[in-house]
Amino acid sequence: MADVRWxxxxxxxxxxxxxxxxxxxxPPLVLLHGGEFGGSSEIAWERVIHxxxxxxxxxxxxxxxxxxxxxxxxxxxxxxxxxxxxxxLCAHLGVESADFVGNSMGGAMLLADAAxxxxxxxxxxxxxxxxxxxxxxxxxxxxxMDYDATVEGMRAIVxxxxxxxxYAADDAYVxxxxxxxxxxxxxxxxxxxxxRRPGHQSSGQGALDYARIAVPVLVxxxxxxxxxxxxxxxxxxxxxxxxxAVVVEGSGxxxxxxxxxxxxxxxxxxxxxxxxxxxxx
Numbered sequence: 001m002a003d004v005r006w007x008x009x010x011x012x013x014x015x016x017x018x019x020x021x022x023x024x025x026x027p028p029l030v031l032l033h034g035g036e037f038g039g040s041s042e043i044a045w046e047r048v049i050h051x052x053x054x055x056x057x058x059x060x061x062x063x064x065x066x067x068x069x070x071x072x073x074x075x076x077x078x079x080x081x082x083x084x085x086x087x088x089l090c091a092h093l094g095v096e097s098a099d100f101v102g103n104s105m106g107g108a109m110l111l112a113d114a115a116x117x118x119x120x121x122x123x124x125x126x127x128x129x130x131x132x133x134x135x136x137x138x139x140x141x142x143x144x145m146d147y148d149a150t151v152e153g154m155r156a157i158v159x160x161x162x163x164x165x166x167y168a169a170d171d172a173y174v175x176x177x178x179x180x181x182x183x184x185x186x187x188x189x190x191x192x193x194x195x196r197r198p199g200h201q202s203s204g205q206g207a208l209d210y211a212r213i214a215v216p217v218l219v220x221x222x223x224x225x226x227x228x229x230x231x232x233x234x235x236x237x238x239x240x241x242x243x244x245a246v247v248v249e250g251s252g253x254x255x256x257x258x259x260x261x262x263x264x265x266x267x268x269x270x271x272x273x274x275x276x277x278x279x280x281x
Contacts, residue, residue: 005050006058010068013088019068020061020089021045024053028098029271030090031060032106033067034131034254036157037147037190038181040067044103047260055268059098061089063106065193071185073192083113087120099125099271103254107131114215115208125274126213127267129220130228130253133236140226145194149187154178163224163252210239216274217242220266222258223249244270 006023021041029052033044041060052058062069064082074081090098100123102110107128113121135141140160147153154177159168167173181187217240221233237243248255248262255263 005053006060008068011089011092013085013092016064016070016072016085017068018061018064018070018085018089020059021049022060023049023058024056026056027275028095029056029058030086030095030098030100031058032063032086032100032102032109033060034103035063035066035105035190035193036144036161037149037187038154038157038177038179039105039190040180042067043177043180044106044254045256048256048264051260051264052267056099059090059093059095061086063109065189066186067180067183071183071189073189075192075195078193079109079112083109083120087122090122095122097122097124099123099127099267101127101129101267102131103129103256104131111210111213111217112208114213114217115210117212123215125216125218125271127218127220127270129255129263130222130225132219134229134232136227136229138226144227147181147187147191149181151175151178154181160226161253162258163222163226163250164258211241213240213242215242216270217244218266218270219243219245220255220263221245221247222251222253222255223247224251225253227253 006021008021010019031045033039033041041062045060049058064085065071065073100110108131110126111128111132113119114123114126143156143160155168155174158174219233219237233245237245246266248259251258
């Protein structure tokens with residue numbers, strides 16, 4: 001693994017323990033991890049933080065319910081509640097405008113905020129990595145949704161998330177994710193967020209008004225993503241006022257782990273291009 005240079009920090013935001021990683025200096029870049037069991041900022045971003053930190057101030061929080069942050073759930077407005085908490089964290093850290101990158105759930109959260117009548121996050125540009133849009137209904141999605149808190153259950157999650165089978169075959173890597181999923185309250189918080197009362201009809205991603213999104217958006221698709229249908233990124237980008245889709249070949253649901261250098265280059269090129277356009281205007 002590359003030499004990782006970050007600080008691990010814990011603060012209280014609205015009375016809730018909030019852990020985040022921070023590295024580098026320069027324009028702020030906020031990284032939001034996915035929502036799989038055992039997910040955290042470190043597991044999601046450890047292979048790219050040091051690369052981004054060469055030119056940017058990188059902030060990677062553990063979203064509420066994950067990692068070292070408080071294991072709590074809001075059953076009425078879970079996504080909005082988490083977004084407001086992240087906005088308060090940004091304010092606490094003095095971040096008034098930032099480029100945001102989210103993987104899976106993190107990307108879907110960013111799209112939802114940008115499409116809301118009143119966005120709460122200080123988004124300058126937005127990159128969603130395998131987040132938002134369509135999902136497959138298959139055995140790989142079932143592995144993520146029906147995790148039974150066993151090592152083999154975590155192995156099935158890892159197999160679902162990566163194109164390269166060596167990740168699921170790596171007992172140490174699977175064990176590390178399993179241990180993260182078994183932190184006090186972690187399994188309960190993620191499982192509880194999936195609860196729905198009988199007859200509940202989710203509004204879903206289709207309810208988002210993408211025409212409201214006023215920031216540039218890069219939609220990143222994993223070329224071998226087992227959780228999403230091929231071409232979903234292009235279909236989503238076509239609905240955005242300023243959207244662009246790219247495919248990271250040979251990657252599953254987490255290109256920032258399987259293809260870290262490719263992912264960083266795509267993000268930096270996109271952000272630099274969009275910021276230069278704004279400055280010229």
